[in-house]
Amino acid sequence: xxxxxxxxxxxxxxxxxxxxxxxxxxxxxxxxxxxxxxxxxxxxxxxxxxxxxxxxxxxxxxxxxxxxxxxxxxxxxxxxxxxxxxxxxxxxxxxxxxxxxxxxxxxxxxxxxxxxxxxxxxxxxxxxxxxxxxxxxxxxxxxxxxxxxxxxxxxxxxxxxxxxxxxxxxxxxxxxxxxxxxxxxxxxxxxxxxxxxxxxxxxxxxxxxxxxxxxxxxxxxxxxxxxxxxxxxxxxxxxxxxxxxxxxxxxxxxxxxxxxxxxxxxxxxxxxxxxxxxxxxxxxxxxxxxxxxxxx
Numbered sequence: 001x002x003x004x005x006x007x008x009x010x011x012x013x014x015x016x017x018x019x020x021x022x023x024x025x026x027x028x029x030x031x032x033x034x035x036x037x038x039x040x041x042x043x044x045x046x047x048x049x050x051x052x053x054x055x056x057x058x059x060x061x062x063x064x065x066x067x068x069x070x071x072x073x074x075x076x077x078x079x080x081x082x083x084x085x086x087x088x089x090x091x092x093x094x095x096x097x098x099x100x101x102x103x104x105x106x107x108x109x110x111x112x113x114x115x116x117x118x119x120x121x122x123x124x125x126x127x128x129x130x131x132x133x134x135x136x137x138x139x140x141x142x143x144x145x146x147x148x149x150x151x152x153x154x155x156x157x158x159x160x161x162x163x164x165x166x167x168x169x170x171x172x173x174x175x176x177x178x179x180x181x182x183x184x185x186x187x188x189x190x191x192x193x194x195x196x197x198x199x200x201x202x203x204x205x206x207x208x209x210x211x212x213x214x215x216x217x218x219x220x221x222x223x224x225x226x227x228x229x230x231x232x233x234x235x236x237x238x239x240x241x242x243x244x245x246x247x248x249x250x251x252x253x254x255x256x257x258x259x260x261x262x263x264x265x266x267x268x269x270x271x272x273x274x275x276x277x278x279x280x281x282x283x284x285x286x287x288x289x290x291x292x293x294x295x296x
Contacts, residue, residue, distance in 0.1 A: 004066060004089070006096070009056035015043065018058070019198070021065040025083050026226040028138060028264055030282045031115025033081030035266075037198060037221035037230035039070070044196035046189035048073045052102050059089050069097050076104040077286075079111050080119045087118035094122040107288065114283040128287040137267040137278035141229075145254040145277060147247035149207065153215070155252060156206040162214070163190045166206065169214040173235025198223070203256060205249040209240070216245040220253060222260070229257045229265035247276045 009018070022036035042048045052075055059067035066086040071078050078097045082089065094110075101108060109131075110123050139145060149155065167190035171183040194201050200222045207216040215237050221230040231253060236245050253265060266282075267273035274280070 004059055004061045004086075006057055006059045006092070008054055009058055009068070009070070011043070011050070011053050014058065015040075016197070017065060018068060021068065021083070022081060023223070023225045025081065026223075026228065027115070028281060029115060030113040032084060033068070033113070033116070034079060035223065035226065035228060035230055037223055037228075037232070039072075040196055040198055041193075041221060041230075041232050042072045044193045044199065046192070049075050055101055057093075057096055057100070059086070059093065061086070067093055069093050069101065071101060074104060075102045076107055077109050077111055080116065082116070082119065090118035090122040091125070094119065094126050098126055110287040112285050112287060114285070120285075120287075123287050128289050131286050131288045133283065133285040134269045135280040136269050136282040136284065137273035138281040139250070139254070139265040139267060139273075139278045141254065141258050141263050141265070143277055145251045147244060147251040147276065149248040149252075150244050152210055153207050153245065153248075156208050156214070158202045158204070158206075161201060161204075161206060163187050163194060165208075165214040166190055166194075166217055169206075169217045169237060170233065170235055172237040173217065174233075175238065178238070203253070205252045207245050207249055215240040216249050218246070218249040218253060220257075222257060222262070224261060227261055227263040229253055229262040231266050234268070246272065250276065 019036045019040060022033065022039065025032040026035050043050065056068065056070040058065055066083045067089045068081040069078060078101050080093055097110065098108065110128060112120050112123065164187040167187040168183045171177060177183065193199065198221055200220050203220040203222050205218040206214055208214050218234045219232050221232060223230055231250065234246060234249070267278040
């Protein structure tokens with residue numbers, strides 16, 4: 001076996017290889033690290049600080065990616081993706097994260113999923129302790145998801161989607177209007193996200209009312225290699241919540257993607273998902289200790 005080398009991530013030439021690496025190691029419970037769309041969604045978003053992605057680090061065995069250390073949002077939340085069979089790299093990856101990944105107010109936090117046992121042991125040896133956790137729900141397509149669309153609403157034809165209306169729906173749906181005022185009309189970041197290489201606008205679900213206002217949006221990053229319907233984001237504008245729109249949108253994802261070969265769909269941690277049939281599958285754990293402050 002050739003010597004394993006490590007090097008920093010180069011976003012302009014490494015992303016597609018990293019995407020394939022995450023496809024290769026995917027498991028439904030994320031035991032080897034996050035799914036490929038998780039990272040692509042972050043990199044194509046406006047909410048992630050991408051100025052320090054050169055701090056990310058790859059480990060390669062004869063040109064084949066074996067491991068990756070990276071952050072998402074916030075920048076001091078550090079993730080580990082590790083190919084099975086390369087668990088021996090965990091100590092080195094954690095040591096790099098401690099020495100070189102960005103901190104906020106002197107703090108670094110590691111995000112580890114159940115099954116990442118080598119990483120968990122390495123962070124424990126580095127003096128980190130689990131500080132919190134939560135479980136994310138996943139829908140198994142062996143079940144049926146069939147919530148009806150309420151009267152007075154309809155699905156928007158994917159060929160006629162308005163990016164401006166999607167952005168406005170997300171602005172309201174994530175409560176920015178309440179906290180930051182009315183949407184300013186800038187939809188450029190919406191175009192940026194929808195043009196990501198593996199984003200599937202045609203599989204996203206938009207619900208509008210009879211007045212043509214978009215009131216619920218469920219994005220989709222269909223990943224056929226993993227039979228994964230990666231749903232992100234999901235939002236309903238405040239005055240239309242608790243009417244069954246989100247459940248209807250996810251049911252539409254199920255109807256569209258099960259015939260295409262999807263076996264499971266991601267959700268979130270709220271009780272809503274379990275109520276409509278999702279099951280707790282992905283266990284997130286967070287590990288922290290105070291570190292000496294350093295500049296970014």
